[in-house]
Amino acid sequence: MTNASIEEKRFTGGISQHPFASKSFDTKGLGYHCPPHWHTHVEMLYVTRGRGTFHAGGCAYTAQRGDLLLINANEVHSVDVRPEDDAEYLILSVVPEVLYHSGSTIFEAKYVLPFLLGNRQHIRHFQAKQLEDSPIPGLLADIHREYSEQRYGFELALRSAFTSVFLWMLRHWIDNDPAQTGFPAFNASSLDNIKPIFEHLESRYKENLTASDAAELCGMSYSHFARCFKRITGHSYVQYLHYRRISEAEKLLLTTSHSVTNIALEVGFSHTSYFIRHFRALKGLSPKQFVLRARGQ
The missing domain is CATH 2.60.120.280 (Regulatory protein AraC)
Known part of the structure; x- marks a missing residue:
């Protein structure tokens, strides 16, 4: 299934x-x-x-x-x-x-x-x-x-x-957040400009697409793309890519018996340690701890 x-x-x-x-x-x-x-x-x-x-x-x-x-x-x-x-x-x-x-x-x-x-x-x-x-x-x-x-x-x-x-x-x-960190702020054309990268990452998040590649896909210079992406999502392109991959990894961790190493590779991380570090940074716990907590153990 x-x-x-x-x-x-x-x-x-x-x-x-x-x-x-x-x-x-x-x-x-x-x-x-x-x-x-x-x-x-x-x-x-x-x-x-x-x-x-x-x-x-x-x-x-x-x-x-x-x-x-x-x-x-x-x-x-x-x-x-x-x-x-x-x-x-x-x-x-x-x-x-x-x-x-x-x-x-x-x-x-x-x-x-x-x-x-x-x-x-x-x-x-x-x-x-x-x-x-x-x-x-x-x-x-x-x-x-x-x-x-x-x-x-x-x-x-x-x-x-x-x-x-x-x-x-x-x-x-x-x-409760006067600085309004994490809240998107952009004009009416900004999201339209970077829409191609969101569509691309929806199904091809595991590909090794750099920020420069993403900027080219959107027909923008690297600096313009980086500023625009940060303004819209509140994160850098690389941070968003990690978020997208880790969201998919969560599903695999809970619905398959694959090892952490295999899941890291399946979602686009080349090294297990790199995957675990970013998973912990985003979720506040390791992949193994995440599985145990999600299952009430």
């Missing part, structure tokens, strides 16, 4: 292939383990009863009633609930690109990139006390109701509610 089919099989149970989705999951006091998996949309888990442990980005988060957890696109995550914790939670998902306005896709991309690229500095576990005076609980309830009832125009209502949730998170992050 391919990685893609594993990902699809693990995700699609109970959630439709719609750009928006919401469902309530009740463990019914039986305990529950959702194995490590990933998907291309952004997901929010909102605990409405009990508590559970959610693993994402190499970290474990214990969430209880009223807590919200954000799962970025393409991020490996898993769930563990003990029988005595008897949890129920909402699973709300959205394909972030659908939040763009059709007339200004490039301009609004800067607001969605933080949810696609991920940033370990951004808060992902929002506790109930942080949300009690915010519009978030009401917005999440609206999303679940609109998706469940699917009355005329529900897609517009869902887009509006998800956009409001994203906006609240972005402003919350900025309020």
Whole structure:
């Protein structure tokens, strides 16, 4: 079975292939383990009863009633609930690109990139006390109701509610990061200029493509490309390439029995030690520790 089919099989149970989705999951006091998996949309888990442990980005988060957890696109995550914790939670998902306005896709991309690229500095576990005076609980309830009832125009209502949730998170992050590090800042033409390299790395991330090669692919000088790429992603081209490769390595670590050395080679790293060093820098732990933590060991 391919990685893609594993990902699809693990995700699609109970959630439709719609750009928006919401469902309530009740463990019914039986305990529950959702194995490590990933998907291309952004997901929010909102605990409405009990508590559970959610693993994402190499970290474990214990969430209880009223807590919200954000799962970025393409991020490996898993769930563990003990029988005595008897949890129920909402699973709300959205394909972030659908939040763009059709007339200004490039301009609004800067607001969605933080949810696609991920940033370990951004808060992902929002506790109930942080949300009690915010519009978030009401917005999440609206999303679940609109998706469940699917009355005329529900897609517009869902887009509006998800956009409001994203906006609240972005402003919350900025309020807690006055320097606004890790937030893209670019004009309407910048992303269009470097779009070819994003498309190239989507499937050919393992190739040995240098920053100079990437600049040439985009028809730009090296210095212009480097400045533009940094402005848009908040990272250098090499840092982004490492992020892309390590994101793929996460999936292989959890869905295959391949050795760390083989996985390093499969995703484009020429040396295991180099791979481990960058994996640790990005995830805060080694590949082996990542696997053990993701599996709750």
